[in-house]
Amino acid sequence: MSEFLQHLVNMLVLGGTYALLGIGLTLIFGIMNVVNFTHGVLYTFGAYIMFIVVQQLGLNFFLALPVAVLAGWLLGAAIELTLLRPLRGSDIDTTMLVMIGAWIAMQSGTLWIWGGVAKSVATPFPEAPLVLGPVSVSWLRLFVLAAAAMLILVTYLLINKTSLGRAMRATFQDHDTASLMGVNVDMIYTSTFAIGSSLAAAAGALLGPVYVIFPQMGDLAAVKAFAIVILGGLGNITGAVIGGFILALAEELGAGYVSSGYRDAMGFVIIIAVLIFRPTGLFARAERVG
Amino acid sequence: MTRALGLVGTIALATALFGGTAGAQTIKIGVNEPLTGAFAASGTYVVNGAKIAADEINAKGGILGKKIELVIEDNKSNPTEAAAVAEKLITSDKVPVLMGAWGSSLTLAVMPKLMEYETPMVVETSSSGKITTTGNPFIFRISPPSAVEAAAFKGIVDKLALKKVDFLVINNDWGRGTAEDFSKMMKDKGIAIGLVETMDQGAQDMSAQLSKIKSSDSETVIVTTAVDQLTLIFKQAAALGLKKRIITTGGSQNPDQIIAQAGAAANGTMHLTTFLPWFPDKTPNPEATNYFITEWKKRGFEFAGCTESFRGYDGIRTAAAAIEKAGKAEPAAIKAALWNINIKGLNGDIVFRKSGPEGKESGQSQPNVYLIEISDGKVEMKTL
Numbered sequence A: 001m002s003e004f005l006q007h008l009v010n011m012l013v014l015g016g017t018y019a020l021l022g023i024g025l026t027l028i029f030g031i032m033n034v035v036n037f038t039h040g041v042l043y044t045f046g047a048y049i050m051f052i053v054v055q056q057l058g059l060n061f062f063l064a065l066p067v068a069v070l071a072g073w074l075l076g077a078a079i080e081l082t083l084l085r086p087l088r089g090s091d092i093d094t095t096m097l098v099m100i101g102a103w104i105a106m107q108s109g110t111l112w113i114w115g116g117v118a119k120s121v122a123t124p125f126p127e128a129p130l131v132l133g134p135v136s137v138s139w140l141r142l143f144v145l146a147a148a149a150m151l152i153l154v155t156y157l158l159i160n161k162t163s164l165g166r167a168m169r170a171t172f173q174d175h176d177t178a179s180l181m182g183v184n185v186d187m188i189y190t191s192t193f194a195i196g197s198s199l200a201a202a203a204g205a206l207l208g209p210v211y212v213i214f215p216q217m218g219d220l221a222a223v224k225a226f227a228i229v230i231l232g233g234l235g236n237i238t239g240a241v242i243g244g245f246i247l248a249l250a251e252e253l254g255a256g257y258v259s260s261g262y263r264d265a266m267g268f269v270i271i272i273a274v275l276i277f278r279p280t281g282l283f284a285r286a287e288r289v290g
Numbered sequence B: 001m002t003r004a005l006g007l008v009g010t011i012a013l014a015t016a017l018f019g020g021t022a023g024a025q026t027i028k029i030g031v032n033e034p035l036t037g038a039f040a041a042s043g044t045y046v047v048n049g050a051k052i053a054a055d056e057i058n059a060k061g062g063i064l065g066k067k068i069e070l071v072i073e074d075n076k077s078n079p080t081e082a083a084a085v086a087e088k089l090i091t092s093d094k095v096p097v098l099m100g101a102w103g104s105s106l107t108l109a110v111m112p113k114l115m116e117y118e119t120p121m122v123v124e125t126s127s128s129g130k131i132t133t134t135g136n137p138f139i140f141r142i143s144p145p146s147a148v149e150a151a152a153f154k155g156i157v158d159k160l161a162l163k164k165v166d167f168l169v170i171n172n173d174w175g176r177g178t179a180e181d182f183s184k185m186m187k188d189k190g191i192a193i194g195l196v197e198t199m200d201q202g203a204q205d206m207s208a209q210l211s212k213i214k215s216s217d218s219e220t221v222i223v224t225t226a227v228d229q230l231t232l233i234f235k236q237a238a239a240l241g242l243k244k245r246i247i248t249t250g251g252s253q254n255p256d257q258i259i260a261q262a263g264a265a266a267n268g269t270m271h272l273t274t275f276l277p278w279f280p281d282k283t284p285n286p287e288a289t290n291y292f293i294t295e296w297k298k299r300g301f302e303f304a305g306c307t308e309s310f311r312g313y314d315g316i317r318t319a320a321a322a323i324e325k326a327g328k329a330e331p332a333a334i335k336a337a338l339w340n341i342n343i344k345g346l347n348g349d350i351v352f353r354k355s356g357p358e359g360k361e362s363g364q365s366q367p368n369v370y371l372i373e374i375s376d377g378k379v380e381m382k383t384l
Helices: A002-031 A039-056 A062-087 A092-114 A140-161 A161-175 A175-180 A187-209 A217-232 A237-258 A260-277 B002-023 B040-059 B079-091 B104-117 B146-154 B173-188 B209-215 B227-240 B254-268 B288-300 B303-326 B331-338
Strands: A130-132 A135-137 B026-033 B066-075 B097-098 B121-122 B139-141 B164-170 B194-201 B218-224 B245-247 B271-272 B343-345 B349-350 B351-354 B362-364 B371-374 B376-384
Touching: A002 A039, A002 A135, A002 A187, A002 A217, A002 B209, A002 B254, A039 A062, A039 A092, A039 A161, A039 A187, A039 A217, A039 B146, A062 A092, A062 A187, A062 B040, A092 B351, A130 B104, A130 B164, A135 A140, A135 A260, A140 A161, A140 A187, A140 B164, A161 A187, A161 B121, A161 B194, A175 B146, A217 A237, A217 B040, A217 B066, A217 B288, A237 A260, A237 B026, A260 B194, B002 B164, B026 B040, B026 B079, B040 B066, B040 B288, B040 B303, B066 B079, B066 B303, B079 B097, B079 B104, B097 B303, B104 B121, B104 B139, B121 B303, B146 B164, B146 B245, B146 B271, B164 B173, B164 B209, B173 B194, B173 B218, B209 B227, B227 B245, B227 B254, B254 B271, B254 B303, B254 B376, B288 B303, B303 B331, B303 B343
Parallel strands: B026 B066, B026 B097, B097 B121, B121 B139, B139 B362, B164 B194, B164 B218, B218 B245, B245 B271
Antiparallel strands: A130 A135, B271 B371, B343 B349, B351 B362, B371 B376
């Protein structure tokens, strides 16, 4: 029983970060309909910003987080302005190829600048874990969970309760009509991509110190992010959050009670099942097609 | 304009040809190591050790009157890439001998290429038994197979009073091979084997495996993986409140890095290593060990890397000794000469003995294995 409780605690902590990864991508992939292969690199980028600010500049850990979010926002805006804006209106394949190119170029860039050897970031949290009866969890992971929950809430409110969010939803529902209603669609495209990117960078900045930081760290993260978005339904923020927790639960229980060798496969078994039985995602609302 | 372009082409071609001739003034040794991916830290250490050996040899005038040149390629911690890199080094760079490929799965992927192109390779790190038992006569290994590690560990299991052990190993030929060899040895000793958990080489979160091990009834965990994953395991085990004795194998632990990154969580852990940079006087070749460590520090590398980098140093010295003995930089001659070398490695004499099926034996030298314990943030040697 205590093992099961520990698995549940691990699931909560892991699921929070998966959810954060998922919502950033669901904005870009789900709402903008851009298959964003740079999501993983932006995650890596956020982690390296953390490394620069904390380890190389010697500044405060908590200051480094907003710096990483801002840097991710700026890099995302730059990608949208230089790569996606000229391609607006081209087919999804062309955009996808350009994004793959950007992914490879940026990943090689991180390798070139920082080398392939993993880096770690010191944190201000105590080494001794928080012990609650049979379960135990590190303070850093608790902080990451809290920060992820806050970022998810802010994003949810931004999309659903602000005029920017309304303009975003309108733009991606019907680009021309939104434009006729006075929405600055160019600005909306750039900000949506920038917000999604800053969420990826935030996830990297939060998880980099938990694990280690290296140029390919974003690859597995990106694969999981795509899986979460598909699980939750494209563009569905609540779905991405629940999808993140489902993936974490599948991995934890799969590794704990089935076989740890197939841990990373568990999530994908669920994805295949979802795609067969509920191809629009577990939480997709009914919508008119065509 | 066309003519001008033609001229440029001719000059470029001539330069390339001259460049080719100049290249023949050196003797090339191919180095196939993971410089990116899951084993980047380890591979980089090995390459830095290899460079020290090459510089040392070249400073003394090289071999056969020529300087040696390391052709270093990154196998990305990926078996497919490791095989491609070997092919590139042999066919395009024309190296007569290789060193590589760090991980067992990487080395196993390279092995068919060695057969195909009849080029020998010095294996510096890999520990899977399969490497020297499947009948590949181009393999010359200076690192201990996991069965040798297990045999060395056998002497101390009574002293440690092991009763039941769990395993947490990397899910590849190295980790699974270690779990197999150690389980066999321990069963013979009457020690019960509990869980055998695996983790993907790129996995960063081992909490699920560790939670499972935490609630098992064994008192010891044997962990096999490289340094980056090990530090994560130590941190995560501490976060989960795992209180079992941890013993690591494989010689890629870099204990100083574990002390630095895992802090108090590292105390009481034991590690099977293949080099003793902390106690140069206790190594088989103190003079060379001191030289190597001094040179390593002079280059500004982290001391923690010594436990890995010495293999690159020994590997290149092994290849160079064979080239010298062969009298020419040709694969067949080097392969024959590897059987006749006897050099003083940092971890014992490097002399190859036959291993594997008759007629197509691989070479295996018999390096030392040591057990160290971390206590109060310091490395202590245990007698095996």
